[in-house]
Amino acid sequence: MSRYAIEPGGVASVLAGVDSDLGDLASHDAAVLAAAEASLAAVGSSKARPGLERFLDAYRTTVPGLHEGITAAHVAAMSATQAYVDADAEMAAKTPSPDSGAGR
Incomplete structure (x- = not known):
């Protein structure tokens, strides 16, 4: 069996950085x-207008789509982390301590 651990504070720190970057985005x-409107x-x-309009139409949905995807990933990461913390706490509550005399 391999060992792994999730550090909830580390997850929160990474997600805070992502939130900051999302604001920059x-x-x-x-x-x-x-700039495109200008x-x-x-x-x-002029003949350049249709190309710029197509670019702008396509671009208008790109960043909002990224924002939605990143926000969904953020929610999923927080939910998964909380599920891990809850399961860890549940296991700890069900595991007898060495001082309890269980298993003697």
């Missing part, structure tokens, strides 16, 4: 969208 996304205004009705 949102601000960068806003900057890209603003580009549309700059090109007017």
Whole structure:
């Protein structure tokens, strides 16, 4: 049997870092969208406009999709960590201590 351990504080720390990066992603996304909108205004009705519009249409859903996926993974990681902690506590409660005299 192999040993493994989950450090709930470590999981929380990693997820806090992910949350911070997710905030950065949102601000960068806003900057890209603003630049794309400015580009549309700059090109007017030129031949470049349809390509920029297609890019912008596709891009508008990319970061929100990433955000949803990352948020779902965050929730899953926290749920899995809590399940581990709960199971560990349950096992500990059911395991007799060496001082209890069980098994003698």
